[in-house]
Amino acid sequence: MALLEIDDLKVGFDTEAGLVHAVDGVSCSIGEGRTLGLVGESGCGKSVTATSILRLVPSPPGKILGGEIRYQGTDILKLPREDLSKIRGKEIAMIFQDPMTSLNPVFTVEKQMSEVLKLRFGMNKEAARKRSAEMLATVGIPDPQSRLGSYPHELSGGMKQRVMIAMALLCEPKLLIADEPTTALDVTVQAQILHLIRDLQKRIGASVLFITHDMGVVAEMCDEVAVMYAGRIVEQGSAIDVFKRSRHPYTKGLLRSLPQKGAAKKADLPTIEGVVPSLLHPPKGCRFAERCWKRKSLSAALQKTCFDDDPQMRAYENGFVACHYPLAGEEP
Amino acid sequence: MSGIATSPLLVVEGLKKYYPVRGGVFGAKLGDVHAVDGVNLSVMPGETLGLVGESGCGKSTLGRAVLRLEDPTEGRVLFEGRDIAKASKQELFTLRRELQIIFQDPYSSLNPRMTVGEIVREPLLVHRVGGKAEQVEKVRALMETVGLTGEMLERYPHEFSGGQRQRIGIARALALNPKLVIADEPVSALDVSVRSQVLNLMVKLQREFNLTYVFISHDLSVVEHVSDSIAIMYLGRIVEKGPTQRIFSRPAHPYTRALIAAIPVADPEQRHESVPVKGEAPSPVSPPPGCPFHPRCSYAIDACKSIVPPLEPVTALNPGTSGEHLAACIRKHEI
Numbered sequence A: 001m002a003l004l005e006i007d008d009l010k011v012g013f014d015t016e017a018g019l020v021h022a023v024d025g026v027s028c029s030i031g032e033g034r035t036l037g038l039v040g041e042s043g044c045g046k047s048v049t050a051t052s053i054l055r056l057v058p059s060p061p062g063k064i065l066g067g068e069i070r071y072q073g074t075d076i077l078k079l080p081r082e083d084l085s086k087i088r089g090k091e092i093a094m095i096f097q098d099p100m101t102s103l104n105p106v107f108t109v110e111k112q113m114s115e116v117l118k119l120r121f122g123m124n125k126e127a128a129r130k131r132s133a134e135m136l137a138t139v140g141i142p143d144p145q146s147r148l149g150s151y152p153h154e155l156s157g158g159m160k161q162r163v164m165i166a167m168a169l170l171c172e173p174k175l176l177i178a179d180e181p182t183t184a185l186d187v188t189v190q191a192q193i194l195h196l197i198r199d200l201q202k203r204i205g206a207s208v209l210f211i212t213h214d215m216g217v218v219a220e221m222c223d224e225v226a227v228m229y230a231g232r233i234v235e236q237g238s239a240i241d242v243f244k245r246s247r248h249p250y251t252k253g254l255l256r257s258l259p260q261k262g263a264a265k266k267a268d269l270p271t272i273e274g275v276v277p278s279l280l281h282p283p284k285g286c287r288f289a290e291r292c293w294k295r296k297s298l299s300a301a302l303q304k305t306c307f308d309d310d311p312q313m314r315a316y317e318n319g320f321v322a323c324h325y326p327l328a329g330e331e332p
Numbered sequence B: 001m002s003g004i005a006t007s008p009l010l011v012v013e014g015l016k017k018y019y020p021v022r023g024g025v026f027g028a029k030l031g032d033v034h035a036v037d038g039v040n041l042s043v044m045p046g047e048t049l050g051l052v053g054e055s056g057c058g059k060s061t062l063g064r065a066v067l068r069l070e071d072p073t074e075g076r077v078l079f080e081g082r083d084i085a086k087a088s089k090q091e092l093f094t095l096r097r098e099l100q101i102i103f104q105d106p107y108s109s110l111n112p113r114m115t116v117g118e119i120v121r122e123p124l125l126v127h128r129v130g131g132k133a134e135q136v137e138k139v140r141a142l143m144e145t146v147g148l149t150g151e152m153l154e155r156y157p158h159e160f161s162g163g164q165r166q167r168i169g170i171a172r173a174l175a176l177n178p179k180l181v182i183a184d185e186p187v188s189a190l191d192v193s194v195r196s197q198v199l200n201l202m203v204k205l206q207r208e209f210n211l212t213y214v215f216i217s218h219d220l221s222v223v224e225h226v227s228d229s230i231a232i233m234y235l236g237r238i239v240e241k242g243p244t245q246r247i248f249s250r251p252a253h254p255y256t257r258a259l260i261a262a263i264p265v266a267d268p269e270q271r272h273e274s275v276p277v278k279g280e281a282p283s284p285v286s287p288p289p290g291c292p293f294h295p296r297c298s299y300a301i302d303a304c305k306s307i308v309p310p311l312e313p314v315t316a317l318n319p320g321t322s323g324e325h326l327a328a329c330i331r332k333h334e335i
Helices: A046-053 A081-087 A109-121 A125-138 A157-169 A187-204 A215-221 A239-244 A249-256 A300-308 B059-066 B089-095 B116-126 B132-145 B150-154 B162-174 B192-209 B220-226 B244-249 B254-262
Strands: A004-015 A018-030 A035-039 A062-071 A092-095 A175-179 A207-212 A224-229 A232-238 A314-316 A319-321 B010-023 B028-043 B048-052 B074-079 B099-102 B180-184 B212-217 B229-234 B237-243
Touching (some): A004 A046, A018 A046, A018 A207, A018 A224, A018 A232, A035 A046, A046 A092, A207 A215, A232 A239, B010 B059, B028 B229, B099 B162, B116 B162, B212 B220, B220 B244, B229 B254
Parallel strands (some): A175 A207, B048 B229
Antiparallel strands (some): A004 A018, A232 A319, B010 B028, B229 B237
16 A cells, blocks of 8 residues: 555635636555655646645635545545644654745754654653754764754755754654755755755655656656646656656656757757646646647647547556647657 | 957956955944955857856856946956946946846846836836837837737736746847846746746847847756856856866866766656765855865865965867866866
8 A cells, every 4th residue: 555645636725816726636646665756837736735745735725625635544634633743743744945944943953853852752851962963963964963052044055954854854754745845955955955865765764755846856866756737647657757758748848848968059949838727717628738739730630639628647558647649658 | 150259248357246244233344255256257249158156156246246236346347348347327327238137036027017018118218219109119029029929018017927027028138239148047937848938039039139148047957058158156266167068078177077967867867876065165254265165075185275276277278268168176187
């Protein structure tokens, strides 16, 4: 059984203009010790999906409209508050793009870390201090003893990110949700943090749900990948299959539009024309149809299907794709 | 470009920009932030110089100092031989027609109370270019040049997507037919699919109007795509510069190597097994003695702690031209 299963999740936000269907029927699962990447451009619903798992979607305006999120078989969305808080932090921990989301600016690192240990494990001050210092050393913070006395503002961006990761790992969670954890960091520090997450995952055997817009970071980190577009998953499979043998024209389009190393300088990059449809009134057919380069190569009769029918997720040998006319999955 | 040797459009010589750090009750000066610390550069007309480095390395300050949006502490900025750093207000006003900037954030760089038509027309009004009819016509043409339509002129910035706003910013920058455009992280806030559209547009406009770009970015893969030559900055200094292809195929500075190695590749079969460089860049208030990169450098030897390495030729190729490959590392020939 998978550790976490998301089944037909639907999340909406009330706005002045009406209900925005930010996540509209997302299903995916993460196995023990595996890393699933949730990738897509801004507004595709990847972060809303992730924050729904711990029921952290601000409500109002957000509300879960349907679906289940099963953690070890139990539907998190139906758990009473007190049971939910047993899962939060202890079983499932989350790290964010901005470390200040989870660090309190008025307490020292030690105070924040030992609070968790006292609550969860009933540790005394000395034991908590020792464990906190060990954890800071684990995430690569030099001189952890003196860092315990620091306030968050005294730390650099990379250091704050490390402290946040250390805090997330204090309770040895079985699932770590990482929401764009390196997006605000410099590329050399990003490489360090990615390496750290992978290394710690191996050591404690946790599963990771990794949310990012960066195709490079997904390729670097994930066993499996789910590509999201306009509130839906459009393609899912092993990282190798999704990257090397993309089935969905959107996935292929995204990968093609990245500048290739050593490619002709200043040559036109392939683009995806147009813009993402409004999720206030999503189109009735395929949400990508308007922008789809593959559709444009089809006959008028076939194109009609793209505009009229909502493509369902279909399984193929190595994954899933939601497209009426998927690509053959050939290597580029 | 023809084969005739031309002179650079922009030359930066010994440019320094320090910001005072104040503290205490009376705001006494405690020291300086060495944001830009002795930079030399040149850019040939019609070419793109990519200025790369991580946050706080001084690349944006350098870009702003070139436009005199910041007054340099020391050094010269020569545009077609005229020193922008010493230009009077009047001279600067005239010079600014030829020098424009595109900003990173398409959300904060457009006035939300002005229509798009007013935004793009503003430089023409300020510099009194043509009459009203002429200006309106020019604005319409500019909109089409950047891939928008004339019907959009009456609309406000919030009605546009990030990519469209960046196009509006580009149209505004081109209104006065500038020669040099400083593009400060122009695509960093954009999604991948839109980013390639804007990059294509910038390349197209460069060809059409023979524009010269200083393209500031932290994203090496984007810089590799658009730049003819590249300068890598670290803690206010240029540590390496040279033709783009050369920098990527034969990087001479350990920092450049680390930067290139740290780019995550969109290919699950090319994962990094190790971390290319340890630590983080130190504060520019108290840069380390000697080579600013030595505390993080795996090639550092004792001499690196005391010697500030000069930017020197790596090879004998193209001496004294913008095609020259330079690096500031005392071990550049060994590693």
